[in-house]
Amino acid sequence: MTDDAHPASRGVGVVVVAAGSGSRLGAEVPKAFVPLAGRALLQWAVEPVRHLEGLASLVLAVPPGYEDPGHPAWQGGWLPASAVLVAGGAERTASVAAGLAALDAACDVVLVHDAARCLTPVAVFERVVAAVRAGADGVVPGVAVVDTVKTVDSHGFVTGTPDRASLRAVQTPQGFRRAVLDAAHASGLAATDDAALVERAGHRVLVVEGDALAFKVTTADDLARAEGLVADGLVAVPHTGRS
Numbered sequence: 001m002t003d004d005a006h007p008a009s010r011g012v013g014v015v016v017v018a019a020g021s022g023s024r025l026g027a028e029v030p031k032a033f034v035p036l037a038g039r040a041l042l043q044w045a046v047e048p049v050r051h052l053e054g055l056a057s058l059v060l061a062v063p064p065g066y067e068d069p070g071h072p073a074w075q076g077g078w079l080p081a082s083a084v085l086v087a088g089g090a091e092r093t094a095s096v097a098a099g100l101a102a103l104d105a106a107c108d109v110v111l112v113h114d115a116a117r118c119l120t121p122v123a124v125f126e127r128v129v130a131a132v133r134a135g136a137d138g139v140v141p142g143v144a145v146v147d148t149v150k151t152v153d154s155h156g157f158v159t160g161t162p163d164r165a166s167l168r169a170v171q172t173p174q175g176f177r178r179a180v181l182d183a184a185h186a187s188g189l190a191a192t193d194d195a196a197l198v199e200r201a202g203h204r205v206l207v208v209e210g211d212a213l214a215f216k217v218t219t220a221d222d223l224a225r226a227e228g229l230v231a232d233g234l235v236a237v238p239h240t241g242r243s
């Protein structure tokens, strides 16, 4: 049966994975709850999703314990009322799987987004959805690589120098036809991104233009860079309550 025969099953589901510890950031709270200009990274990450056309379901995979809506981390009223909270897993892949399991049935397109890419513009989300709607099984935003990249063996010796023109650094949100992503996760394999699982299952994944603002906050330097972008007015500040 086609989606066209079941218009009710057309909708975009978004899983935001936010269950990482953020140990490389050295903060006392899990990374997604570290403040950026007074608001949790997760609040910044969710902001563009609120503006996404066709949004049918939003699931946040959070550190165990934070799935309780009464947890103090949710004070401030910024959490969208329709958002579903689930406990994430020990690895990113497990957090995505937990999120997928909680998505509403009325979604034929799924986006998976890292909370750590908290300043990703809504235009990136829209490009990814449009490319899945246009027929791709999987879509990732990517940017050209400026460094020359080497592959190395276990001793650190260079084994190759891929042509830089053929390399892309990929970001999130990554988008998929829902059935494709569900099947890829059913394999039980782990990967650092969802596209890798879909590629391994034999599907073609398209790269669309990413955005420099979709960088991942991993270290204190990344957080300082994000603070600078906010201070310079280069990103829209969420209008909802402060966390």
Ligand code: C5P
Pocket (backbone or CB within 6 Å): 017, 018, 019, 020, 021, 031, 032, 061, 088, 089, 090, 091, 092, 093, 095, 096, 113, 114, 115, 116, 117, 192, 216, 218
């Ligand atoms: O660890 P890494 O930088 O790859 O994390 C990317 C994203 O995956 C982050 O937003 C992090 O919160 C999330 N994550 C998760 N569950 C884990 C590990 C990471 O949701 N167990």
